[in-house]
Amino acid sequence: MNITMSRAWALFKAHPYISNVVGYTTLFASADLIQQSIVTTWDDIDWSQTARVAFVGFCFHANFNYHWLKGLERMLPGGGAKRVSGKVVLDQLVAAPATISAFFIGLSVLENKEDPLENWREKFWTSYKALNFSLVPPVARTVFVGGITLVWTVFLCHFRQQKDDTQTKPPSH
Template sequence: MRKAFLRHVRRFPWVTNVTLYGCLFAGGDFVHQWFSRREKMDWSHTRNVAVVAFSFHGNFNFFWMRFLERRFPGNSYRMVLRKLLLDQTTAAPLATTVFYTGVSFLEGKEDIMEDWREKFLNTYKFVNFALVPLYVRTTFTGCCAFVWATFLCFSRQSGDGTAAAALMRTGTNNLLYYNITVFY
């Protein structure tokens, strides 16, 4: 089954990666809601997260990863650092901005920049290029995005953009909370 899946990804890399990325991102919202307010799921929010993920995040990440690999080929220490630096200084802020403003826009908020202004810096604080082959890199990033989307959805709905607030809300033990608070 794994070989068949990888064959499919190699044959249809864009469609497969964007679809998986979008599903994983929307899944992050589902997981957030399941743990934070299971009795009252907001499916329109999950839909909005999916729209932003399918229309922007999956496509952007697919082409961004290809651009980085073509511009900085290989997985030497130097190339990985270049890609990582560019990814974290260019793509991560853009993708986070699109998430906060895109979901706010789809929800019809009057000030679509409000969540971004309140949470972006906290959110932004929070070995893809060396170990993951290019043909599955977008899907791998999508799996990471699943966790990231869960955090972003929590932050947008009820947090302040910090990992510590997310962990305290979900009932994670105080020792972990203390370690994260000290780290930041």
């Protein structure tokens, strides 16, 4: 392990909460920037959208995942097929719906949408269609999940921006 990795690991061990929450929030906001850079030019980035994504990531996702993953480790400590399977099942049944819901509803609230549940109703089930807990030590698990979430959030941000062509809505007057 080189000196940079040793220092990063020492930082995680000394300040696991702050390291994980800041790391997760950074990855979460980066996901929106990646998604936007795929569909637009860098000059046309909607920084207020990225700020909203970062806000939802910090206020809910990073904190929720930090405490959720610690709680899962307390409930089902260690590895082994049975415990890892239990963690994955609980994560998919509890955390996945909560975090997907917080993403869609939180951003709609921050955008002052008339119906903050509309986007969630339209896109939740499509979005909700495993993370291996045995390879990552608990002290770094939140930021690791944040890295995985980076890819997932790119998808969610992209999907959320898509217009639903399958539904025709009457024009509003």
